[in-house]
Amino acid sequence: MSIGIIGAGALGSNIARVLAGNGIAATIANRRGPDSLAELVQELGPSIMAGSLAEAARADIVIVALRWVDLEKVLGGLPAWNGRIVIDATNPVAFLDPDSPDAKDPTNPLAAYGIKVIDLGGKHSSAVFRTFVPGARVVKAFNHLAAEALLKPAVAGGQRALFYSGDEADAKAKVRKIIEQTGFYPIDLGTLDVGGPLTSLPFGPLGTANLVRI
Known part of the structure; x- marks a missing residue:
């Protein structure tokens, strides 16, 4: 079962690190091309390869770890x-430019954290995400914790929990296996329309929920 990672920022890089730490092979890609990832793949060792976006997207399981504003352009x-x-x-x-007016907007409660919510017209984010990957079997996962938390699946004498949700049992089972192989404790939140809104940052009730199974 091949794995591709699209996006090599903090989240994509740390997903690659946790895969590499468990000997799981993957191809990681970004918009700047494989050469820009030479230092990262050298750090991670032979299980992680740099590839083009198309190469990463050809994998059996593709993890999309892009900024929201880049999704349509990259995936399209x-x-x-x-x-x-x-x-x-x-x-x-x-993500806001700290020198921009948006970063000082008194009506944005998240301005102090350097972010603002993107208006999706009342839809939850995974419902919109599905439209960018027509024909894919979408599973929501790896989004509800800070990127650095993914480097520490073992914490406080237990396993850090990762939520996942999706509409197809077989697709969810394969994602669950990856979660287990990387040392996390998987928690199934049901369908995408149920689990997606629960974990979506910043306002999902389980967003940032840092549960540990002892």
Whole structure:
């Protein structure tokens, strides 16, 4: 079962690190091309390869760890998904330039954290994400914790929990296996329409929930 990672920022890089730490092979890609990832793949060792966006997208399971504002542009140029599994690790927030007026907007309660919520017209983020990957089997996972928390699946004498949700049992089972192989404790939140809104940052009731199974 091949794995691709699209996005090599803090989240994508740390997902690659936790996969590499457990000997799980993956291809990671970003918009700048494989050469820009040479230092990262050297750090991570032979299980992680740098590839093009198309190469990462051809994997059996593709983890999308992009900023929301880049989703449509990056995913729109990729080949048909044809029933492959896509893990939605995204959240509908925009990161603010600290010198911009938005960063000082008194009506934005999240301005102090350098982000603002993107208006999705009343839809939850995974419902919108599905439209960017037509034909894929979407599973929501790896999005509700800070990126650095993914480096520590073992904490406080137990396993850090990761939530996941999706509409197809087989796709969820394969994602659950990855969660287990990387040392986390998986918690199934049901369908995408149920679990997606629960974990979506910043306002999902389980967003940032840092549960540990002892």
